[in-house]
Amino acid sequence: MESINVAELVKRLGSDEDAVRKMAAFKLQSSIGDPSFADLFILEGGLIKLQFLTLHATGNTLAYSLTSFSRLLDLDMGWEYVHQDLVERVVELVVTHPLVNILRGAMSILVAIVSHPHNTSGRTSQPNNFGFRALKPALAIHPQFLEMLVSRLSSADHALCANALQLINSLMRDAITNDGETEWPKFIKRLQDLGVIKAVYVLMQSTALQDLAHPLLEFQALTKVLLRKWRDVAVDLEKPEHRRALKGLHLSSNPEKPPDRGDREEQGKRKHNPEKWRRLGFETESPAWEFEEVGFLGMMDLTDYVRKHEDGFQKLLLEQSTKPVEERCPIARSSLAVTLVLYEHFEVDKSAIEDAKSYLALESRSNFDKLFKPLLLQWSSLHTAGVQAFFRLWKATGAELDDFTKILELVRILIESVVGGALRTKDVQEVEEELTEYEYQRLRELQMELLELTYEDAWGHHLRQIRDELNHEALQFVKEQRIRCLLQGAWFPNEMGYKADAGPVTKQDLKRSVPTSYRYVRLSHNRRYLHYADFDTQGNHELGLDKLPEKINLSIVSSVVSNVSASQSTTSSTSTLKTLPHPTATTKITIHGCDPHSTTDSHRDTHHRSHSNKSNAHQKEVVLLTLHPQSHSLASEWLDGLLMLLNQQPITAETNKLIYLISNYGLKIRLLNIRFDDAVFAGEEPEIPSREGLDEDYYYDVFGGT
Numbered sequence: 001m002e003s004i005n006v007a008e009l010v011k012r013l014g015s016d017e018d019a020v021r022k023m024a025a026f027k028l029q030s031s032i033g034d035p036s037f038a039d040l041f042i043l044e045g046g047l048i049k050l051q052f053l054t055l056h057a058t059g060n061t062l063a064y065s066l067t068s069f070s071r072l073l074d075l076d077m078g079w080e081y082v083h084q085d086l087v088e089r090v091v092e093l094v095v096t097h098p099l100v101n102i103l104r105g106a107m108s109i110l111v112a113i114v115s116h117p118h119n120t121s122g123r124t125s126q127p128n129n130f131g132f133r134a135l136k137p138a139l140a141i142h143p144q145f146l147e148m149l150v151s152r153l154s155s156a157d158h159a160l161c162a163n164a165l166q167l168i169n170s171l172m173r174d175a176i177t178n179d180g181e182t183e184w185p186k187f188i189k190r191l192q193d194l195g196v197i198k199a200v201y202v203l204m205q206s207t208a209l210q211d212l213a214h215p216l217l218e219f220q221a222l223t224k225v226l227l228r229k230w231r232d233v234a235v236d237l238e239k240p241e242h243r244r245a246l247k248g249l250h251l252s253s254n255p256e257k258p259p260d261r262g263d264r265e266e267q268g269k270r271k272h273n274p275e276k277w278r279r280l281g282f283e284t285e286s287p288a289w290e291f292e293e294v295g296f297l298g299m300m301d302l303t304d305y306v307r308k309h310e311d312g313f314q315k316l317l318l319e320q321s322t323k324p325v326e327e328r329c330p331i332a333r334s335s336l337a338v339t340l341v342l343y344e345h346f347e348v349d350k351s352a353i354e355d356a357k358s359y360l361a362l363e364s365r366s367n368f369d370k371l372f373k374p375l376l377l378q379w380s381s382l383h384t385a386g387v388q389a390f391f392r393l394w395k396a397t398g399a400e401l402d403d404f405t406k407i408l409e410l411v412r413i414l415i416e417s418v419v420g421g422a423l424r425t426k427d428v429q430e431v432e433e434e435l436t437e438y439e440y441q442r443l444r445e446l447q448m449e450l451l452e453l454t455y456e457d458a459w460g461h462h463l464r465q466i467r468d469e470l471n472h473e474a475l476q477f478v479k480e481q482r483i484r485c486l487l488q489g490a491w492f493p494n495e496m497g498y499k500a501d502a503g504p505v506t507k508q509d510l511k512r513s514v515p516t517s518y519r520y521v522r523l524s525h526n527r528r529y530l531h532y533a534d535f536d537t538q539g540n541h542e543l544g545l546d547k548l549p550e551k552i553n554l555s556i557v558s559s560v561v562s563n564v565s566a567s568q569s570t571t572s573s574t575s576t577l578k579t580l581p582h583p584t585a586t587t588k589i590t591i592h593g594c595d596p597h598s599t600t601d602s603h604r605d606t607h608h609r610s611h612s613n614k615s616n617a618h619q620k621e622v623v624l625l626t627l628h629p630q631s632h633s634l635a636s637e638w639l640d641g642l643l644m645l646l647n648q649q650p651i652t653a654e655t656n657k658l659i660y661l662i663s664n665y666g667l668k669i670r671l672l673n674i675r676f677d678d679a680v681f682a683g684e685e686p687e688i689p690s691r692e693g694l695d696e697d698y699y700y701d702v703f704g705g706t
Helices: 006-013 018-031 035-043 046-056 059-074 084-096 100-115 136-141 145-154 158-178 184-193 196-205 210-232 240-252 264-268 287-291 295-308 310-321 331-345 352-361 365-371 374-397 401-418 428-437 440-488 507-511 609-616 632-645 653-672
Strands: 490-493 518-523 529-535 550-553 557-562 577-579 589-594 621-627
Touching: 006 018, 006 035, 006 046, 018 046, 018 059, 035 046, 046 059, 046 084, 059 084, 059 100, 084 100, 084 136, 084 145, 100 158, 136 145, 145 158, 145 184, 145 196, 158 184, 158 196, 158 210, 184 196, 196 210, 196 374, 210 295, 210 365, 210 374, 240 295, 240 310, 287 295, 287 331, 295 310, 295 331, 295 374, 310 331, 331 374, 331 401, 374 401, 374 428, 374 440, 401 428, 401 440, 440 518, 440 632, 440 653, 490 632, 518 621, 557 621, 557 632, 589 632, 632 653
Parallel strands: 557 577
Antiparallel strands: 490 518, 518 529, 529 550, 557 589, 589 621
């Protein structure tokens, strides 16, 4: 600032030479943002000359002057020179001038004027010089102003787009705040008719989002303000527009016309249809009170849906009329319910303070997709798709009136999943198609998942603790069951051979291979030895340990090799399990251990198993025993039994499924012991169904069809 002589600069602004004025205006725009410089500039009488240039200059001089004046207004200075002739001049520039640099400055001035408070202390200007009303005389002269303003939103210049949208935001906010109850809706509708929603929707999905972030976020917040205001307007049949809306619904339903009677007396006796409004899906014949929760917003959504889909609306009513009353889908109620679902989904009641936090989050580009909700601007389309999804689910489930809240909950989950999960750049048509085609079965599965998460959130800590306890108990129970299978003993086929028929071996003979001998294996009562013996034929009874001369000391077992399929989620038994790279068609379990003849103390019973395992690490590993289970169940019992006997985790899917079933039903039994009057519950006591008319002839599906 020290290098610029303010008095000289002011003098140059009033020069007769255009080049001198242009250079002075150019320097001014870069310095006027400094409050101390602005004070000196006003003291030197520069504000009068700047106003003159704003009103009469052209070209770059005009562009620099407009920018300087707007920056001065941003400092809350120079308001005494904002008169109607200045407003008309700036509005004229916005409408008629093609140069971008002039349009930017002109729109910035209008934003400052519209956004300026009406009641500013210490100001001598006329009150009509601020707010939207300051522009109304100029708009009467240039009625195409709003149309030109909306068209600027499609400009390739991002700064011009931002200024235009900022001005639209200022006009909307001022109209909502200060105009009468009947005036602001007309202005908003006029903007919507000019295509402002579509233009902003395109900008919100574009790659230029970062340059337009703040005005776009403000427009999104204003959209929520509008929705709140419409919802806060109570439906009152004393108001002509509300009566017209309801009458339009009735007429669009194609009501039955009474027979034409020539007698006026007969016409006067015409009776009112007792189901005039219930036929449309209202609960009573006084529909006004049913809009209490959604206000005029629900009325707008319902009438908009009927207007756009009048034929489908009439067809649906005709279909419903052929069904019993309890099976008819309440069309009006479903529309109002979907409005409320969307209202809650987009958090329309979010406070202004939370919106301010969103501005702070704009510092990170990664937050853009979370902050911007372009689908909010497509409210009407989403409402229509939601209502149609409600009808589809009602029909698919064969619902009745008592099931209304259940269907509504499915629609809520559907909207949360599809609309809430949509990316910022996803087109609204794709969202509508997904809402229309989403399968009922998938929706039910999603509902069950959300229900589990809800329980987890409410009782998560307690449920996890109980699950851990029950899982440990189930593991010990199954371990004992598997070991008892080993204590009982089992027959296993030994080596496979072929029938001793005459002639060469054929493919059919290969398929008819039979065991040449059988092996009976049984665990000793002290669970330290595995006894076995080979026999020519398979017996039908259990064999005692005295008939099994061969035995293996389990303390020398180092690993179990098997081609039995393991559950993918379990990897904790890798120290004793070795999975074959290419499982064969024959199930095989191989027990490896240290060579019992390579050490003298391998058969000492007094040795502790863990000590023996440490010493076995330095001995030669050999195959101690090979088993060929003839079924998956037998393989699961013996493989997991051996592993758990060696204090390892089970690995087969069958065993893990059994553990899950036991722990899961244990959890259900625990939950059955919780009374409704416990502290963890809140709400009304559930209705207990009566057993009147029932007998004792019933069964309980313990395993739930698994």
